[in-house]
Amino acid sequence: MTELxxxxxxxxxQAGEAxxxxxxxxxxxxxxxxxxxxxxxRPGQQVVAVEILLAAPLEAEPQGLxxxxxxxxxxxxxxxxxxxAEEFAAELERCGATLDAHADHPxxxxxxxxxxxxxxxxxxxxxxxxxxxxxxxxxxxRLVRNRLDEIPHETANPARRAAKELxxxxxxxxxxxxxPRQGTEETVTAIDSAAVRAFYExxxxxxxATAVVVGxxxxxxxxxxxxxxxxxxxxxxAEARPVPxxxxxxxxRVIIVDRPGAVQTQLLIGRIGADRHDRVWPAQVLGxxxxxxxxxxxxxxVLREEKGYTYGVRAFGQVLRSAPDGTGAAMLAISGSVxxxxxxxxxxxxxxxxxTLAAEGLTDAERDIAVQNLVGVAxxxxxxxxxxxxxxxxQVEQHLPDDFQATLYQQLAATGTxxxxxxxxxxxxxxxxxxxxxxxxxxxxxxxxxxxxxxxSVVAAE
Amino acid sequence: xxxxxxxxAEAGSGGLTATEHRLANGLRVVLSEDHLxxxxxxxxxxxxxxxxxxxxxxxxxxxxxxxxxxxxGQVKGNGHFELVQGAGGSLNxxxxxxxxxxxxxxxxxxxxxxxxxxxxxxxxxxxxxxxESMENQRDVVKNERRQRYDNVPYGTAFEKLxxxxxxxxxxxxxxxxxxxxxxxxxxxxxxxxxxRTYYAPNNAVLSIxxxxxxxxxxxxxxxYFGSIAGHDGKPAPRDGSLPxxxxxxxxxxxxxxxxxxxxMAAYRLPEDGTRACDAxxxxxxxxxxxxxxxxxxxxxxxDRTAVAAGFGxxxxxxxxxxxxxxxxxxxxxxxxxxxxxxxxxxxxFAEEGPTAEEMERAQAQLEREWLDRLGTVAGRADELCRFxxxxxxxxxxxxxxxxxxxxxxxxxQEVAKARLRPDNRAVLVYExxxxxxxxxxxxxxxxxxxxxx
Numbered sequence: 028m029t030e031l032x033x034x035x036x037x038x039x040x041q042a043g044e045a046x047x048x049x050x051x052x053x054x055x056x057x058x059x060x061x062x063x064x065x066x067x068x069r070p071g072q073q074v075v076a077v078e079i080l081l082a083a084p085l086e087a088e089p090q091g092l093x094x095x096x097x098x099x100x101x102x103x104x105x106x107x108x109x110x111x112a113e114e115f116a117a118e119l120e121r122c123g124a125t126l127d128a129h130a131d132h133p134x135x136x137x138x139x140x141x142x143x144x145x146x147x148x149x150x151x152x153x154x155x156x157x158x159x160x161x162x163x164x165x166x167x168x169r170l171v172r173n174r175l176d177e178i179p180h181e182t183a184n185p186a187r188r189a190a191k192e193l194x195x196x197x198x199x200x201x202x203x204x205x206x207p208r209q210g211t212e213e214t215v216t217a218i219d220s221a222a223v224r225a226f227y228e229x230x231x232x233x234x235x236a237t238a239v240v241v242g243x244x245x246x247x248x249x250x251x252x253x254x255x256x257x258x259x260x261x262x263x264x265a266e267a268r269p270v271p272x273x274x275x276x277x278x279x280r281v282i283i284v285d286r287p288g289a290v291q292t293q294l295l296i297g298r299i300g301a302d303r304h305d306r307v308w309p310a311q312v313l314g315x316x317x318x319x320x321x322x323x324x325x326x327x328x329v330l331r332e333e334k335g336y337t338y339g340v341r342a343f344g345q346v347l348r349s350a351p352d353g354t355g356a357a358m359l360a361i362s363g364s365v366x367x368x369x370x371x372x373x374x375x376x377x378x379x380x381x382x383t384l385a386a387e388g389l390t391d392a393e394r395d396i397a398v399q400n401l402v403g404v405a406x407x408x409x410x411x412x413x414x415x416x417x418x419x420x421x422q423v424e425q426h427l428p429d430d431f432q433a434t435l436y437q438q439l440a441a442t443g444t445x446x447x448x449x450x451x452x453x454x455x456x457x458x459x460x461x462x463x464x465x466x467x468x469x470x471x472x473x474x475x476x477x478x479x480x481x482x483x484s485v486v487a488a489e
Numbered sequence: 490x491x492x493x494x495x496x497x498a499e500a501g502s503g504g505l506t507a508t509e510h511r512l513a514n515g516l517r518v519v520l521s522e523d524h525l526x527x528x529x530x531x532x533x534x535x536x537x538x539x540x541x542x543x544x545x546x547x548x549x550x551x552x553x554x555x556x557x558x559x560x561x562g563q564v565k566g567n568g569h570f571e572l573v574q575g576a577g578g579s580l581n582x583x584x585x586x587x588x589x590x591x592x593x594x595x596x597x598x599x600x601x602x603x604x605x606x607x608x609x610x611x612x613x614x615x616x617x618x619x620x621e622s623m624e625n626q627r628d629v630v631k632n633e634r635r636q637r638y639d640n641v642p643y644g645t646a647f648e649k650l651x652x653x654x655x656x657x658x659x660x661x662x663x664x665x666x667x668x669x670x671x672x673x674x675x676x677x678x679x680x681x682x683x684x685r686t687y688y689a690p691n692n693a694v695l696s697i698x699x700x701x702x703x704x705x706x707x708x709x710x711x712x713y714f715g716s717i718a719g720h721d722g723k724p725a726p727r728d729g730s731l732p733x734x735x736x737x738x739x740x741x742x743x744x745x746x747x748x749x750x751x752x753m754a755a756y757r758l759p760e761d762g763t764r765a766c767d768a769x770x771x772x773x774x775x776x777x778x779x780x781x782x783x784x785x786x787x788x789x790x791x792d793r794t795a796v797a798a799g800f801g802x803x804x805x806x807x808x809x810x811x812x813x814x815x816x817x818x819x820x821x822x823x824x825x826x827x828x829x830x831x832x833x834x835x836x837x838f839a840e841e842g843p844t845a846e847e848m849e850r851a852q853a854q855l856e857r858e859w860l861d862r863l864g865t866v867a868g869r870a871d872e873l874c875r876f877x878x879x880x881x882x883x884x885x886x887x888x889x890x891x892x893x894x895x896x897x898x899x900x901x902q903e904v905a906k907a908r909l910r911p912d913n914r915a916v917l918v919y920e921x922x923x924x925x926x927x928x929x930x931x932x933x934x935x936x937x938x939x940x941x942x
Contacts, residue, residue: 034612035716036563040605040709042576043598046527046700071525074860104780113790116781121846123853142857169793176796176819179748183642288746291632291640323570332567335628338636364636396575403577406528407594410865 048406050433053239053419058258061234061265065419065429066249067241069412075146075242076416077153079137080424083230084348085130086203086271092218092226093203094174094210096130099162099223099231101170103128103137106161107152115152122149131208132348133424135231140413143242147252154256157236160227167220174215182489185286185293185364185465192284192463192486193295193360197275204273204347232262237423241416270350275299277459279481285468286488292370292466294340296377297360300454302346303425304353307450309438311344311359314451316397317389318342318380319361323396325380326361336365336373344454349425359454367467371474374462378480381457388448397447402436505863505887507696507873510707514719515691518710519873519883521698523866529699531603532592532870533611534878536694537687539667540586540660540807541726548667549675551584552630553683557591558582559622562613569606576602584665587807588878594867597700601709604697608713611693614684623677631673634666642747646917653739653915654755654811660727661808691719694877699866729808731757734908739915744922749796749817751919752827756812758908761804762880767893768900769908773800773812774851775843775901776834776909781850783834784816792830794822806879812909824918835909842902852894859890 053065088095104119104126105112119126124141126149137157141149181187191207198205209215238257240249277298301307319326319342326340340363349355365373409415422431457480464471468485476483507521539550558569573580576599582591593603638644648664655661695714697706735757759765777784777800788795801813816827843851862868863886872886 033716033718034562034608036609036613037605037713039563039572040601042602043600045596045598048527048596071523072864074857074864113781113786116779117846117850120779120781120850120854123857125857140857140861142860145853169790172793172819173789173796176749176817180642180796180817183746183748185640289640291635293640321570321574323567323574328567331629332625335625336632338629338633364632364640366632366635396571399577400574403596403599404579405577406526406596407577407579407867410526410528 050405050409050436051415052433053429055429058233058253060258060261062257062260063237063423064253065237065239065423066244067239067415067419068244069241069415070243070245072242072412073143074140074412075143075240075244076412077139077150078239078416078420079139079153079157080237080420081135081137081231082235082268083130083135083226084268085132085208087230087268088203089222089226091214092222093206093214095218095222095226096135097209098167098170098174098215098218099226100128100130100135100137102162102167102223103156103160105166105170106163107155108159108161109155112161112163112166115156119149119152122152124149126153132204136420136424138413138417143244143247146247147256150252150256154260157231157257158260162220162224162227164220167218167223171215171218174209175212178212185289185291186362188284188488189293189295189362189463189465192282192465193297193461196282196461196463197277197297197299199274199276202274232265233257233260234262234265237420239416239419239423241419242412270348270354272354273299273347273356275356277461279458279460281462281464281475281481281483283468283472283475283483283485284463284465284488285485286465287467287469289367289465289467291364291366292464292471293364294374295360295362295463296460297358298460299347299356300344300359302349302355302357303427303431304349304355309435310442310446310450311454312401313394313397313439313442313447314389315342315344315359315454316401317393317447318384318451318455320397321400325384326377329376329380330363330365330373334369334373334376336369336376337363339363340377342455346421346425349427351426355425361455367470370464370466370471371478374475374480375478378457378478381455384448385452385457389444389451391444394444394447398439398442401439405436505869507883507887508703509883512690512711512715514715514717515689516714516719517694517877518707519694519696519877520701520703520706521696521869521873522701522703523698524700526866527597527700528594528866529597529600529697529701530592530594530866530870531600531607532590532696532698532867532874533607534694534874535589535688536692536878537589538585538587539663539665540729541687542663542667545671546675546679547663547671548630548665549671549679549683550589551665551667552626552672552675553680554582554584554589555626555630556618556622556680557610557614559626560617561610562616563609564606564617569610572602572606578603586661586665586805590871590874592867592871600697600701600706604709604713607695608717611688611690611714612717614688615681618677618680618684620677623680627672627675631669634669634672638666643751643919646753646919649741649743650753650755650915650917653741653917654757655731655808659731659808660729661805686722686724689720689723690714690717692723694874694883696870696873696877696883698870698873726807731809733757734910734913735915736912738911740918741916742918742920744920747919747921750822750824750921751818752814752816752824752831753917753919754814754914756814756909756914758802758810758812759904760808761806761810764892764896764900765904766804766810768896768904769810769812770802770855770893771843771848771851771896772838772901772905772909773802774854775847776800776838777814778851778854783838784831787830787834788816788827793819794826794830795819824920832911835905839902839906839909842905843898845898848898848901855893856890859893
């Protein structure tokens with residue numbers, strides 16, 4: 028039964044002529060203290076983004092003190108030689124600024140966003156934080172306690188719990204990557220202000236740091252401003268730090284993290300693969316998008332739009348850590364949640380999608396739409412200063428050239444269907460995937476065993 | 490008026506302008522030019538949300554929003570997504586209490602496609618709507634509900650507090666996601682009737698922002714939307730007005746498997762679009778916005794009784810707004826300790842009002858939030874629609890930040906005194922249930938890390 032519409036129909040319009048757009052090229056330089064500087068003028072972007080990278084990777088954390096990089100990152104905003112913790116927070120907010128700091132495998136990242144008229148004051152505060160953080164005993168104690176309070180919240184969150192389990196499964200126990208980025212109850216408890224200061228002194232200095240400044244810089248004397256702020260930060264010269272190789276055990280297997288009574292099963296299916304240094308990266312981006320980049324990709328076309336098992340399942344590649352010599356790696360994964368009774372059927376369909384992809388490959392039409400989307404959305408995606416700064420900082424952190432993203436768009440456009448298929452199939456081989464399911468084991472274990480997608484084990488949620 | 494704290498000469502609007510137009514069928518159109526980036530945002534607000542739903546059919550507006558992506562007269566299957574994404578655009582739709590919005594951000598040269606697509610579903614959705622998409626999207630939405638609300642700790646707090654804060658039978662008593670039972674009960678005929686009632690050009694505002702040629706854009710709008718018939722079939726929405734204060738403290742204790750005790754509360758506040766609502770926004774920012782707020786300093790920094798503490802504002806135009814308190818306790822701290830501290834801080838604030846420095850901080854934060862929202866073409870398009878639909882004047886979007894900067898400390902104190910009181914709130918207390926001893930099925934795999942609690 029359909030209803031006749033009364034409107035006047037017109038044929039689908041054709042595209043007009045595209046206006047050229049290119050990913051912005053930053054200007055690279057250095058301050059006298061050795062700090063690397065990337066700047067990029069973006070007309071109209073009144074909120075300026077400043078990204079700071081510190082070469083304080085998680086694998087540099089002292090044994091037994093996992094989480095100290097996180098505590099240090101948070102402590103940067105808890106007082107300096109000029110302001111107490113409360114004053115510092117108040118001064119930042121008085122600028123209308125936001126300042127986020129977090130620690131990840133490649134290092135510590137600090138992101139400042141502030142209206143351009145208040146950039147001088149906010150940059151001054153940021154420079155104070157890096158140059159002379161207070162790391163007061165009482166503030167570090169509070170941050171430690173606060174971090175300990177967060178852990179049960181993360182354990183109770185199915186997506187966070189799945190991510191933690193996958194890391195533990197994939198990486199050898201000796202690797203920092205196998206353990207939670209922000210530490211465990213045991214390691215965080217052991218952190219004090221003396222240890223935070225020692226970590227800071229050993230790993231934080233301008234010579235190994237980078238600042239990325241993006242926004243509408245009309246009328247801003249950035250050189251003078253930086254000289255007065257980040258330029259006043261001093262430290263010893265850089266010493267190159269060897270980056271350990273990343274290895275992972277991707278033997279196909281299933282780990283159920285038992286969450287009795289859960290109405291959905293959280294899926295996280297992953298392994299490691301090529302990072303941006305590898306020539307396969309553009310094809311891998313394209314193939315991964317075709318597999319699970321959006322709701323019209325292969326996975327959601329079946330799992331969501333045909334079967335209704337899920338609100339959405341995504342496939343993605345996320346760089347873990349890169350090295351100048353190309354020995355880095357990315358986490359390649361499929362994630363989403365499906366209702367408990369349909370967990371077995373959903374995984375069965377998911378594997379069928381992967382097998383079909385391997386057997387029949389992608390179509391040219393799929394490849395074309397993916398390229399048009401990935402390349403076409405670039406001007407939308409990089410409208411704000413924050414988005415541009417984030418990508419420029421990622422490039423530096425991953426030891427890539429400053430024109431990497433601009434070049435990537437050309438490479439995507441030149442990648443064919445066959446290459447994209449090959450990259451997707453080798454990124455997600457059906458027998459080399461570690462499947463973590465956070466859900467009700469009593470209901471899902473049997474159906475999952477019956478699928479034969481690997482040995483099944485069950486672990487407790489806490 | 491003192492406006493000394495503004496960060497830009499134009500206080501957030503960045504010199505932006507917008508023009509307004511109306512088609513013969515009643516469709517209101519708002520255009521705003523900005524040629525900095527070769528992109529254009531299309532945003533369409535329909536003046537229908539969960540407040541228009543009737544008993545037994547909660548969640549219908551949102552379920553219907555999903556059906557709008559299942560094809561229309563000239564668009565097959567998932568074509569709305571496929572065509573926009575294939576053109577290098579991004580798109581989505583969302584449903585709230587008061588409106589349903591659909592939006593595309595396109596590379597400039599693909600703008601016409603987005604207009605054609607929106608017109609096609611506005612005029613001919615029912616030509617494509619069938620049982621198959623209804624059954625499929627019913628399952629998808631039920632899984633959305635599970636993922637976002639039912640399967641996460643505290644996930645149903647918003648629903649519970651809303652139900653407490655607005656009385657039974659009030660149009661805002663239930664949230665847009667709806668109940669599982671009502672989602673199950675919705676029929677294809679309900680969806681058809683919903684479309685016929687609410688999806689008319691004279692019940693919508695279309696805004697187009699970015700790298701556009703206004704004359705050409707208006708011509709396209711006329712071409713694609715102009716022949717869609719308007720109608721007056723929309724019933725007047727149920728009245729959402731309520732007394733200024735609740736007059737008593739409403740309370741519910743939830744015993745659930747959550748990781749920590751929590752105190753949440755919803756305060757009844759002035760309607761959106763009023764000076765008093767902007768004053769309330771500033772009051773909540775001073776009290777619970779960011780990491781220099783009174784509650785953060787008291788509970789997280791000094792008393793160290795909370796892991797997180799903050800206030801948010803849910804702005805509503807057709808019913809009182811809600812001031813949203815959320816505190817998660819630290820360690821073994823009990824809820825009454827938190828509640829006493831919160832009440833002390835709110836009483837002190839009502840007594841003293843904000844300091845000049847607190848006003849400056851709060852206004853600077855709200856100004857930056859506005860700069861962020863107006864900093865993208867999509868954000869600007871959404872705000873223009875919001876002010877056009879809810880307050881009849883899109884130009885108000887461009888001056889919203891000035892209005893926040895004009896609010897005085899006295900107004901902030903006044904609204905705090907009148908509204909942020911224990912007898913004007915609904916309270917939700919979470920008490921964790923003692924989890925049963927977890928079965929260690931595979932003890933060998935259970936390292937310290939997973940055993941850690």
